[in-house]
Amino acid sequence: MDEQTTLLEQIMAYDFALYDLQLFLDTHPSDANALRDYKIALDQAENLRRQYQSKFGPLTPRYLPNTTCWQWINDPWPWDPKGGMSNVAL
């Protein structure tokens, strides 16, 4: 797997963990273990996201790597076919 695919899959895994913890915390807002896990995953996800975006471009429109070109629209979009992977250049 290339670096972009590896990084993106790691971000997807941490983001999913964060989402699942978010749902749990919605109904258990003072669960210390869940809060600690959320903090660990959040730091990891933010770090990976920073690495990914600086190398491969925006994951959201609120990332502007340069002011010469609007990279947000660049292909591939997550639904573009490429053997099952999302948002990774061929």
Added chain:
Amino acid sequence: MWLYEKKTQYPINIKKPDPRMAMNILTQYGGPNGELAASLRYLSQRFSMPTKETKAILNDIGTEELAHLEMIGTMVHQLMDKVPPKELERLHVDTLYAVHGRAVYPSDSNGVPFTAAYIESMEDPIANLNENLAAEQKARATYEYLIRMADDPDVIDPLRFLREREVVHYQRFGEALRIVQEVMGSKKFY
């Protein structure tokens, strides 16, 4: 995928309940020219858009329409909030109350439930974009009807904002159509 932000796109703070106006505005929640239809239309059509610009604009307008759906739901909720059932009956909003209480349900102002039959998503991007141009004009016209009926500035302000967004969306879809026509080298299609 999406990540929710805990704010509306434009401020909404309606101090005076108005169940009649809530019922009228409800059509922009789940009616034929409403925000739910708009969002589902664009977010479904984006899968068949042929260029990066048009994939982006369908994705991003479809996303903004979800924010508009939330604005309309917020308005309906604030306009209906805590109004006594007897008052709803006096104002002839009691048939909606009988079915849903004071909840926000995706229907038009007559209580007709939302249906995906309001929208189209075809493989042909020219057909889709022409539908979208019409859809934005129909939504703009609906907002104009609603603004004419409203008299509270707390209601009129967000409705005006939403009307202006339809005008902007119409503009962007026009540009998207031109991009697709150029790419397909088929300027003969309109």
